[in-house]
Amino acid sequence: MEPATKKSILIVEDEQFLRDLYRMEFEENGIATDVASGGKEGIEKAKAKRYDGILLDIMMPDLSGIEVMKVLKQDPATKDIPVIFLTNMGQEDVIKEGIALGAVAYLIKSTILPDQLIEKVTMLLDQHATPSSV
Amino acid sequence: MKLTIRTKLLVGALIILCMFGALQYLFYDVTKQHSELHVGVIQLDKAETAALQIENFFSDIEAENRVLAHDYSEDPSDLNEVAHLASHTFLSNKFIEKITFLTPGGKEILKVDKAGVTPEADLSYEIESKSLKSAIKGTTAPSQLYYAGPQQSPYFDLFFPIFSNKASVVGVIKTQISLENLWDIISKVGDNEDGIAYVVNDQGLLIAHPNHAFLKERPNLSSRNVISQLLQNPSLSQTQGDFHYQNEKHVDVLAKAVKVPELNWIVVFEQPTSEALSVVTAITNLLLFSYTGLFIFVFILLIVFSVNITNPIKELQKATKLLQSGELSTRTAIRSGDEIEDLGNAFNQMASGLQDSFHALELSQISVSSERNKLAVILASISDALLAIDLEQRVILFNKAAEKLTGYTEKEVLQKKIDEVITLYDTSSQVIPVAQYSPIAASQQAGKIYANPSVKLVSGGRSEKQVSITTGQIVESHQANVGAIITLHDITQEHELEKMKLDFVSMAAHELRTPLTSIQGYLDVLYKEIKESLNTNQQLFFERIKASSERLQFLIENLLNVSRIERGQLTSSLQPINLEPIIDQVVSDLANRAREKQLSLLFTAPQSPLPSVIADQSRIQEVLANLISNAIQYTDTGSVTISLEQQGNEVITHIQDTGIGIPEESLPHLFTKFFRVKDSLVQGRKGTGLGLYITKSIIEQHHGRIWVKSVAGKGSVFSFALPIAQSSEHNPISQ
Numbered sequence: 087m088e089p090a091t092k093k094s095i096l097i098v099e100d101e102q103f104l105r106d107l108y109r110m111e112f113e114e115n116g117i118a119t120d121v122a123s124g125g126k127e128g129i130e131k132a133k134a135k136r137y138d139g140i141l142l143d144i145m146m147p148d149l150s151g152i153e154v155m156k157v158l159k160q161d162p163a164t165k166d167i168p169v170i171f172l173t174n175m176g177q178e179d180v181i182k183e184g185i186a187l188g189a190v191a192y193l194i195k196s197t198i199l200p201d202q203l204i205e206k207v208t209m210l211l212d213q214h215a216t217p218s219s220v
Numbered sequence: 221m222k223l224t225i226r227t228k229l230l231v232g233a234l235i236i237l238c239m240f241g242a243l244q245y246l247f248y249d250v251t252k253q254h255s256e257l258h259v260g261v262i263q264l265d266k267a268e269t270a271a272l273q274i275e276n277f278f279s280d281i282e283a284e285n286r287v288l289a290h291d292y293s294e295d296p297s298d299l300n301e302v303a304h305l306a307s308h309t310f311l312s313n314k315f316i317e318k319i320t321f322l323t324p325g326g327k328e329i330l331k332v333d334k335a336g337v338t339p340e341a342d343l344s345y346e347i348e349s350k351s352l353k354s355a356i357k358g359t360t361a362p363s364q365l366y367y368a369g370p371q372q373s374p375y376f377d378l379f380f381p382i383f384s385n386k387a388s389v390v391g392v393i394k395t396q397i398s399l400e401n402l403w404d405i406i407s408k409v410g411d412n413e414d415g416i417a418y419v420v421n422d423q424g425l426l427i428a429h430p431n432h433a434f435l436k437e438r439p440n441l442s443s444r445n446v447i448s449q450l451l452q453n454p455s456l457s458q459t460q461g462d463f464h465y466q467n468e469k470h471v472d473v474l475a476k477a478v479k480v481p482e483l484n485w486i487v488v489f490e491q492p493t494s495e496a497l498s499v500v501t502a503i504t505n506l507l508l509f510s511y512t513g514l515f516i517f518v519f520i521l522l523i524v525f526s527v528n529i530t531n532p533i534k535e536l537q538k539a540t541k542l543l544q545s546g547e548l549s550t551r552t553a554i555r556s557g558d559e560i561e562d563l564g565n566a567f568n569q570m571a572s573g574l575q576d577s578f579h580a581l582e583l584s585q586i587s588v589s590s591e592r593n594k595l596a597v598i599l600a601s602i603s604d605a606l607l608a609i610d611l612e613q614r615v616i617l618f619n620k621a622a623e624k625l626t627g628y629t630e631k632e633v634l635q636k637k638i639d640e641v642i643t644l645y646d647t648s649s650q651v652i653p654v655a656q657y658s659p660i661a662a663s664q665q666a667g668k669i670y671a672n673p674s675v676k677l678v679s680g681g682r683s684e685k686q687v688s689i690t691t692g693q694i695v696e697s698h699q700a701n702v703g704a705i706i707t708l709h710d711i712t713q714e715h716e717l718e719k720m721k722l723d724f725v726s727m728a729a730h731e732l733r734t735p736l737t738s739i740q741g742y743l744d745v746l747y748k749e750i751k752e753s754l755n756t757n758q759q760l761f762f763e764r765i766k767a768s769s770e771r772l773q774f775l776i777e778n779l780l781n782v783s784r785i786e787r788g789q790l791t792s793s794l795q796p797i798n799l800e801p802i803i804d805q806v807v808s809d810l811a812n813r814a815r816e817k818q819l820s821l822l823f824t825a826p827q828s829p830l831p832s833v834i835a836d837q838s839r840i841q842e843v844l845a846n847l848i849s850n851a852i853q854y855t856d857t858g859s860v861t862i863s864l865e866q867q868g869n870e871v872i873t874h875i876q877d878t879g880i881g882i883p884e885e886s887l888p889h890l891f892t893k894f895f896r897v898k899d900s901l902v903q904g905r906k907g908t909g910l911g912l913y914i915t916k917s918i919i920e921q922h923h924g925r926i927w928v929k930s931v932a933g934k935g936s937v938f939s940f941a942l943p944i945a946q947s948s949e950h951n952p953i954s955q
Contacts, residue, residue: 101734101738103735103738104734104737104741107741107745108741174737175730176730176780176784177726178789179789195733195734196733196737196773196776196777197773197777199741199744200744201744
């Protein structure tokens with residue numbers, strides 16, 4: 087794969103096992119993957135580098151994914167990055183809130199296997215590719 | 221104007237008395253007139269009698285004179301004979317005092333008195349007078365009255381002409397007459413009566429009167445009305461009308477008078493008015509007396525009568541007032557023997573009736589109030605809030621629990637509209653309209669009940685409460701004006717607990733999800749990496765780990781779904797979908813499990829394509845997964861068959877199995893939360909009892925229906941119907 091077309095994503099996930107699993111899988115599938123173990127770190131990394139997409143967990147000890155999303159959407163530099171919520175929070179109101187904040191998808195971790203996830207994310211990133219990243 | 225009976229009686233009596241008085245006066249008046257007439261006639265009669273006697277008296281004298289004149293005219297020279305005859309006259313007529321014969325020239329010829337013949341030497345000439353002149357002309361004429369003698373007695377002379385054969389006057393006889401003799405005649409008149417007769421001459425001078433003292437005063441009485449009438453009217457022979465005047469003794473008298481012919485004297489008969497009208501006076505007195513008597517009698521009668529009538533009435537009035545003041549034992553004792561006594565008896569009956577009914581009322585009131593107390597104690601002791609509202613939805617009852625629940629006191633909320641007191645919210649935080657939970661005005665269906673097991677109650681600034689509400693409409697309540705009874709059961713604590721439980725379940729499920737996700741993820745990755753090197757057994761182990769983790773995930777999802785349903789957070793995004801591919805997917809997902817149990821799992825697709833239904837794909841997937849995995853679980857041999865059909869506006873999905881079936885008594889509870897068919901545990905059947913509850917909730921959210929037909933031991937058919945998407949509904953409907 088050409089480096090120029092290699093996509094890059096940021097996974098914000100506090101759970102180390104999952105963080106490692108998802109990074110491993112995405113990297114294996116040719117997607118450059120950075121990880122953040124918390125909300126604050128996620129925001130820092132999101133602003134530091136231009137990603138093609140962000141996978142954002144919601145339940146995190148320092149800052150919830152919803153809060154992170156709000157910060158990202160307020161910053162012109164990050165507001166256009168497609169965000170996919172990847173969480174086990176299945177409550178309808180949270181899902182609604184997430185979509186309302188501008189997330190491109192809301193995925194429940196427990197209902198989706200790693201290769202299904204990569205397939206879905208790749209598809210979503212293609213759909214929501216920003217002009218600058220093309 | 222208010223008149224007492226006594227006044228009315230008095231006025232009535234006065235009117236009667238006045239009328240009676242007027243009648244009596246009329247009678248008196250008539251009697252008086254009649255009596256006066258009668259007296260007048262008598263008086264006139266008396267006067268006439270007296271006048272007749274005076275006339276007779278003069279006639280006698282004239283007769284004597286005629287005899288003497290005749291004697292003289294036959295032989296005027298024989299004076300002795302004449303004198304002798306004249307002397308005899310004195311014997312026969314005691315009123316004659318002196319007789320004098322005169323020539324027409326007035327020369328005295330012969331003078332004879334009771335003492336004898338006056339000597340010729342003493343004779344003289346008669347003073348020429350009017351009376352003499354009349355006599356010479358041939359008319360008998362009396363002289364003026366005069367008084368002579370030592371007693372100054374009244375006298376008068378009568379001049380009588382002496383006619384010759386040739387009817388010429390040849391001389392005059394002058395007869396002196398003592399009027400004192402007349403007095404006797406007069407005084408005899410009216411002797412038996414109370415009246416007197418008296419005589420006046422043509423000048424009005426009194427010439428005869430029984431009262432000699434008055435006579436001697438020689439009064440002229442021409443001013444007396446009875447006399448003046450006759451003096452002024454020479455043509456009248458007697459008085460016309462009644463005459464009253466005061467006599468010399470200042471006594472009021474009634475009088476009549478008549479004229480004596482030729483002499484023109486007037487005879488008056490007078491009587492004291494009181495005497496004359498004694499009959500009238502007597503009648504007057506009688507009338508007055510009888511009237512007074514009548515008056516007193518009527519008055520006494522009036523008093524007795526009024527006392528007889530008004531006293532019982534007053535007693536009745538007093539009794540009525542006593543009764544009015546609540547003295548119900550009041551009775552009257554009127555023994556007047558008339559209608560008032562009847563009235564009194566009626567009053568007594570009424571009073572005793574009143575007393576009886578009041579007593580009965582008191583008794584019933586005591587029992588009512590004791591009932592009411594009982595009821596009040598019961599109401600106060602009920603731990604649920606109880607509100608009664610009237611037909612205008614105003615609060616009319618508010619028990620202690622209601623006060624505690626809402627923070628209002630009963631006083632504050634009575635007569636207030638129910639929605640000013642409490643506000644209710646449903647699970648999706650929508651205000652429940654008043655008409656819904658107190659359906660009085662909206663519908664008059666008696667006994668209609670509204671019930672909601674869990675609503676949020678906001679009232680009076682208190683913290684929110686969770687309550688269960690039950691509204692019972694009062695049947696035939698228009699009379700009592702009670703519209704409905706609202707019962708609020710405070711489930712705040714239970715609700716909190718429930719919420720905590722749901723929160724816990726939700727949290728637990730989420731917490732379980734994360735490691736499960738890791739397990740599944742790593743398992744999947746690991747399996748892919750090493751599956752080539754695994755032997756058949758190891759392959760089987762992997763499969764079983766995977767199946768177990770999937771089952772675990774399925775259970776967790778079910779728990780989460782229940783918690784969503786309970787919180788009202790289960791949502792479905794409804795849009796037109798085609799059922800066939802979804803069923804295909806679920807069937808292929810579960811094919812392994814069916815195969816493991818050696819069951820045939822079959823989807824018989826319809827001959828022609830069916831229309832789309834309105835549904836949420838993932839939810840319907842859950843429903844199908846639930847129903848089909850249930851069918852597999854409860855079927856040991858045979859098949860599980862899925863089929864579709866269209867019925868009207870719905871597409872019906874049937875899941876038919878040849879399993880153990882469901883006992884009939886369990887069918888009604890089958891879709892209830894945590895319900896498990898009896899003995900299923902004993903039979904080793906697994907399950908949380910949540911699957912069908914979730915399934916039913918989802919189907920209901922889809923406006924569909926779900927039902928089951930089952931024969932124990934033969935198998936079951938679960939069916940659900942979903943509404944067909946209308947061709948116009950292209951837009952997804954979010955629920």
